[in-house]
Amino acid sequence: MKRDMFVFTKSILEHVSFDPLLFCKELEKALRVLLPYEIEQLTEWLLQYTSEKPELRQCLIYINK
Numbered sequence: 001m002k003r004d005m006f007v008f009t010k011s012i013l014e015h016v017s018f019d020p021l022l023f024c025k026e027l028e029k030a031l032r033v034l035l036p037y038e039i040e041q042l043t044e045w046l047l048q049y050t051s052e053k054p055e056l057r058q059c060l061i062y063i064n065k
Helices: 003-016 022-035 036-052 056-065
Strands: none
Touching: 003 022, 003 036, 022 036, 022 056, 036 056
């Protein structure tokens, strides 16, 4: 079940990636519910995913808190 939450989170973030503000908001919500190891996986995925979307890189400040 835990893996499903991580996959669900990625899916949501991909769907809202057209709007950086919405992307940041969904990322904040995800960080509140994911487990620490899932946050590490999400961080790795975010670094890869945002490498081609510089407008979303501003949201990476939330994973460094």
